[in-house]
Amino acid sequence: MPKAHIMSVIGSAVPEPLRTGGLLACWYVVIDGVPVSGPFTSRAAAQLKATNETDKTAPHLVRH
Numbered sequence: 855m856p857k858a859h860i861m862s863v864i865g866s867a868v869p870e871p872l873r874t875g876g877l878l879a880c881w882y883v884v885i886d887g888v889p890v891s892g893p894f895t896s897r898a899a900a901q902l903k904a905t906n907e908t909d910k911t912a913p914h915l916v917r918h
Contacts, residue, residue, distance in 0.1 A: 856886050858885045860883065860884070861881065862880070863881075865878060881894045
């Protein structure tokens with residue numbers, strides 16, 4: 855099963871448009887080491903996206 859993680863970046867690693875807007879940090883969703891979405895301006899937003907991405911790939915149990 856793929857593992858989703860939240861990666862934070864700070865300072866000059868933050869995309870220029872966000873730094874221009876005054877943000878000094880941002881977050882990305884990374885699945886199996888590959889960035890899949892972002893940048894997000896809050897960790898909470900990145901976590902929500904990571905949860906949604908994980909839910910899409912998680913096997914669902916079916917009870918009979």
